[in-house]
Structure formats: C-alpha cells, structure tokens
Amino acid sequence: MAQDDTSSLKARIAAPGAGWKWPQVKPSFWQGLASFIIAAVLWEIVARVVVKNPLFFTSLVDVVERGIALWQSGELQTHIWTSFVEFAGGYLLAAVLGILGGIGMAASKTARGFFDPWMSMLYSTPILALGPLFILWLGIGMTSKIAVIFMVAVFPILINTLVGLTTTDRLLLDVGRSLGATPHQLYLKVRIPAALPYIIAGLRLSVARALVGVVVAELFGARAGLGFLILQSAQSFDTAAMFVGVVILAAAGVGSVALLKLVERKMAPWRFENVDD
Amino acid sequence: MTDAKPAKLAIRGLSKSFRKGDTTIEALRNLSLNIEAGEFIAIVGASGCGKTTMLRLVDGLTEPTAGTILVDGKPLENPGKQLAFVFQQDGLLPWRTVLTNAVFGPELQRRDMAQSISVAQRFLRLVGLKQFPRHYPHELSGGMRQRVNIARALTVGADILLMDEPFAALDAQTREIMQAELLRIWSETRKTMLLVTHQIDEAVFLADRVLIFTTRPGRLKDEVRIDLPRPRDLSVKRTPAFTRYTDYIWRAIEEEVRHSIEAELEQA
Numbered sequence: 001m002a003q004d005d006t007s008s009l010k011a012r013i014a015a016p017g018a019g020w021k022w023p024q025v026k027p028s029f030w031q032g033l034a035s036f037i038i039a040a041v042l043w044e045i046v047a048r049v050v051v052k053n054p055l056f057f058t059s060l061v062d063v064v065e066r067g068i069a070l071w072q073s074g075e076l077q078t079h080i081w082t083s084f085v086e087f088a089g090g091y092l093l094a095a096v097l098g099i100l101g102g103i104g105m106a107a108s109k110t111a112r113g114f115f116d117p118w119m120s121m122l123y124s125t126p127i128l129a130l131g132p133l134f135i136l137w138l139g140i141g142m143t144s145k146i147a148v149i150f151m152v153a154v155f156p157i158l159i160n161t162l163v164g165l166t167t168t169d170r171l172l173l174d175v176g177r178s179l180g181a182t183p184h185q186l187y188l189k190v191r192i193p194a195a196l197p198y199i200i201a202g203l204r205l206s207v208a209r210a211l212v213g214v215v216v217a218e219l220f221g222a223r224a225g226l227g228f229l230i231l232q233s234a235q236s237f238d239t240a241a242m243f244v245g246v247v248i249l250a251a252a253g254v255g256s257v258a259l260l261k262l263v264e265r266k267m268a269p270w271r272f273e274n275v276d277d
Numbered sequence: 278m279t280d281a282k283p284a285k286l287a288i289r290g291l292s293k294s295f296r297k298g299d300t301t302i303e304a305l306r307n308l309s310l311n312i313e314a315g316e317f318i319a320i321v322g323a324s325g326c327g328k329t330t331m332l333r334l335v336d337g338l339t340e341p342t343a344g345t346i347l348v349d350g351k352p353l354e355n356p357g358k359q360l361a362f363v364f365q366q367d368g369l370l371p372w373r374t375v376l377t378n379a380v381f382g383p384e385l386q387r388r389d390m391a392q393s394i395s396v397a398q399r400f401l402r403l404v405g406l407k408q409f410p411r412h413y414p415h416e417l418s419g420g421m422r423q424r425v426n427i428a429r430a431l432t433v434g435a436d437i438l439l440m441d442e443p444f445a446a447l448d449a450q451t452r453e454i455m456q457a458e459l460l461r462i463w464s465e466t467r468k469t470m471l472l473v474t475h476q477i478d479e480a481v482f483l484a485d486r487v488l489i490f491t492t493r494p495g496r497l498k499d500e501v502r503i504d505l506p507r508p509r510d511l512s513v514k515r516t517p518a519f520t521r522y523t524d525y526i527w528r529a530i531e532e533e534v535r536h537s538i539e540a541e542l543e544q545a
Contacts, residue, residue, distance in 0.1 A: 174364070178336055182385075268372070270415035
C-alpha cells in the first residue's frame with residue numbers, strides 16, 4: 001500500500017500533466033452489473049414459468065412496456081414531476097435549515113441545551129407515522145408532502161453538521177491558534193472545512209430517508225406522484241404499473257446516493273485512502 | 278556575552294496547576310530560564326514532567342497560573358508571530374496542499390500572500406520538499422509530513438522555534454535522518470530552538486544545552502552543556518564523549534523515571 005503510494009507519486013513527478021485517462025472501472029463494478037443481469041433474467045423466468053398470474057408478479061418486459069405506455073400518455077411525467085418537486089422542496093429545505101441549525105447549535109451551548117432533547121426525540125420518532133396529521137393540517141397537495149420529507153430528512157443533516165463542527169481534531173485547532181488564528185478564523189478555516197465530509201455524509205443519509213418520505217407521504221393521500229401511482233396501480237391490480245413506480249424510485253435512490261458518494265470522494269479524498277482496492 | 282543584552286527568550290517564574298476533579302495537579306513549578314539568540318536547547322525528563330505543558334505555556338496555547346515570558350527583554354505580545362510551534366503529530370490540514378499548509382500562518386495573519394508564498398517555497402526547498410507543493414498530506418509519508426510541519430513553522434518567520442517531540446511519531450531510521458536534517462536547517466536559519474524530547478541521544482546530538490526536568494511538579498533538576506564540536510553529523514553518536522553525556526543524563530533521569538512509574542502504579 002505504502003509502496004504503491006510512493007510509486008504513484010514518482011509517476012506524477014516524472015510525467016506532470018500526463019493527460020486525462022479513462023477512469024479505471026473496478027472489478028466490483030462488473031460484478032455488480034453481472035448480478036443485476038442475473039437478477040433480471042431470474043425475474044423474467046419467475047414471471048414466465050413460476051408465477052404465471054400477472055396479478056401477483058409481472059414480467060420485466062411487461063413492466064417496460066407499461067412504462068412506455070404511461071410515458072406516451074403523459075401520465076408518468078406528471079407523477080415523476082410531482083414527486084420530484086416534493087422531494088426537491090423538502091430535501092433542499094432540510095439541507096439549508098439542517099446545516100444552518102447545526103452551525104447555530106455548534107456555536108451556542110445554550111442553543112444545544114434547548115434543542116438537543118428535541119433533536120434526539122424527533123430523530124428517533126417514526127415521523128412518518130405523523131403523515132396523516134400533516135395531510136390534515138396542510139391539505140392533500142404538495143405542501144404536506146414537502147413538510148413530511150423535510151421532517152424525515154432534516155435530522156441526519158442537522159446532527160452530522162453539529163457532530164462535524166464539535167468534534168474537530170484538537171491538534172488542528174491548536175495548530176490554528178499557534179499560528180495566530182482569531183476565533184472567527186478558526187471557525188472558517190479549520191472547523192468548517194473539517195466538518196464538510198460529515199455534512200456531506202449527512203446529506204447522503206438523508207436522500208434515502210427523503211425518498212421513503214415521498215412515497216409514504218403520497219400513500220396517505222395525494223392526487224399525483226410516484227407513491228400515488230404505486231398505490232393506485234396496486235388497488236386496481238395493475239401490477240406492471242406498480243413496478244414502474246418502484247423501479248423509478250429505486251433508480252432515483254441509487255443514482256442520488258452514488259452522486260453524493262462521488263462528491264464525498266472529491267471533497268475529502270483523505271478519508272478514503274484505505275478504502276479503495 | 279554582555280549582561281546588557283537581554284536573552285532572546287526568558288522565562289520567569291512560570292507555574293501551572295490544573296484542576297482535575299477535586300484534586301489540583303501541579304504540572305510546573307516556578308520555572309525560570311534564559312535562552313540566548315541562536316541557541317539550541319533540549320529539554321528531557323520522564324513522562325508527565327510538564328515539558329510539553331511548558332512549551333504550550335510559552336506559545337500561549339495554555340494560560341499559566343503564574344509567570345511571564347519575555348522575548349528580547351519585552352513581554353511576549355503576539356505568540357503567533359514571535360514564536361512558531363512544531364507539533365509532535367504533523368497537524369497538517371488534510372484538505373490543504375503542501376504549499377497551502379506551509380503558508381497557513383501568514384494567511385491567518387493577513388500578510389502579503391505573494392511574498393509569503395515565495396517564503397514558503399524557500400523553506401519547502403530547505404526541508405527537501407520542493408517537488409511536492411501540490412500534493413495533499415495523505416499522499417505523503419510520515420517523514421515528509423513532518424518536514425511540511427517544520428516548513429510551516431519556519432514560514433511564520435519567528436526567531437524562536439518550539440518543538441514538541443517532533444520526531445517521536447517517526448520510525449527509528451527516519452528519526453535519525455530528520456535529526457541530522459534539523460541540524461542543517463538550524464545552521465542555515467540560525468533560529469533559537471527549544472526542543473522537548475524523550476530521546477536522550479536526540480537531545481545530546483542536537484543541543485548546546487540539555488535541561489533535565491524533575492517529575493511532577495516539573496522543575497529544573499540539572500543542566501548539561503554539550504561541548505561536542507559543530508557541525509555535527511550522525512557519526513558523533515558513536516564517540517566516547519557522546520556516550521559520556523548520554524550516560525550522565527540517563528543517570529540523572531533514571532531516578533525520576535522510576536518515581537513516575539511507581540506513581541502510575543499507585544494510581545492504577
């Protein structure tokens with residue numbers, strides 16, 4: 001490992017700016033892809049040979065066909081757009097208020113004393129169970145969904161921001177002080193950069209929770225959205241359409257988590273030096 | 278040396294006590310010493326003798342219970358500018374490159390950046406890291422990171438360098454090399470050095486004077502002037518004179534080490 005480090009260092013010195021190379025695809029990528037293909041084939045076999053009743057299970061080909069039909073009717077776009085706006089609204093609100101709240105709580109001991117019990121309580125409460133209450137208060141439209149998504153997504157971001165800002169390595173703070181940093185500079189140039197990886201990890205954790213929030217909030221009562229599509233198709237025994245909703249949500253989840261992992265790697269490469277290979 | 282010229286760094290009656298639960302721990306008691314400009318001082322002592330505490334007090338990282346620090350005869354005003362600290366662990370900011378780490382001090386002190394960067398580059402060259410300005414700390418070995426740590430302290434431009442066991446985290450061979458490098462850097466920069474170490478041979482090899490501390494509360498027990506000729510290289514470690522110094526210091530310290538081990542056993 002250490003030898004690899006120095007040899008790559010030497011390579012970089014010997015050939016500065018050696019040009020851009022295609023990112024190396026790791027074996028784990030091909031393994032993952034192969035496992036997806038095998039799963040798809042198995043799905044098709046089960047649907048065609050084992051469970052022939054399309055009410056209980058449906059072939060992947062049917063799901064794709066149903067998806068195309070829904071797209072052509074324009075219905076699918078409405079659902080995706082509705083869910084996307086709800087997700088984006090709730091998640092962005094959670095990100096902004098979570099980070100600001102975390103900064104505020106890290107800065108003030110009094111604020112921590114006041115809000116810490118609430119934070120712990122609400123974080124461990126299954127807030128989704130309050131979904132019907134939000135619908136009652138805020139109506140069947142998007143606002144209630146945004147509120148639910150905000151509530152489930154805000155706490156991982158808030159807590160990670162707070163932990164990231166309050167667990168700064170003492171040595172780094174000493175280094176800053178020794179070099180003459182003012183308290184303000186210590187915050188800006190040491191604490192916040194040191195907390196960034198934590199904040200991004202919080203954002204990543206919240207994506208999955210927010211997606212669950214979208215679906216569940218829509219199940220409680222909605223006029224459109226992917227969760228609504230799933231509920232409505234299940235109730236009308238349109239299993240293929242239900243799977244269309246599920247597959248799109250799964251893809252959105254995988255895609256956004258992968259994106260945030262990439263951001264994490266770009267912003268804090270030192271935290272991953274022993275993870276790859 | 279005339280009496281009229283004040284010492285580069287003077288420590289007067291420095292004391293520090295900590296409160297730990299109900300008990301008060303006296304880490305350092307009434308320490309006074311003078312260090313001349315360009316002098317290399319090493320401090321040795323058993324663990325818990327307050328030597329790291331003393332460095333932190335001098336650098337203003339910890340508030341003293343009593344005592345004053347004088348630089349050139351005047352009370353210390355701006356530790357960030359007048360003193361530079363080399364930490365035991367490198368303490369490099371992992372999100373900054375070698376160069377931006379090295380220039381962190383002047384950046385915090387809002388000095389002219391273009392000029393500070395060329396100063397940093399000069400010291401990176403001096404510590405042998407000229408080719409690595411854009412590398413991140415996690416891409417460097419422990420020894421290279423410690424070199425950046427030293428370059429960062431030098432870039433501050435202070436006349437006095439405080440070093441807290443700077444090579445303790447390195448393996449034995451790298452440590453030997455770094456000791457020789459430090460002597461070279463010292464002879465080129467003529468800084469006043471105050472180095473704390475566990476290694477008696479390191480202290481004798483580097484210093485003009487070795488100060489021996491007692492265990493808690495830390496006080497000055499003995500002082501040894503090292504009259505080995507300069508410039509020194511690593512071969513001096515195999516001379517009889519060198520061994521005489523290390524033996525003498527070890528005998529002075531042995532009793533203290535035994536006391537500190539016994540105290541630890543009693544606490545456990």
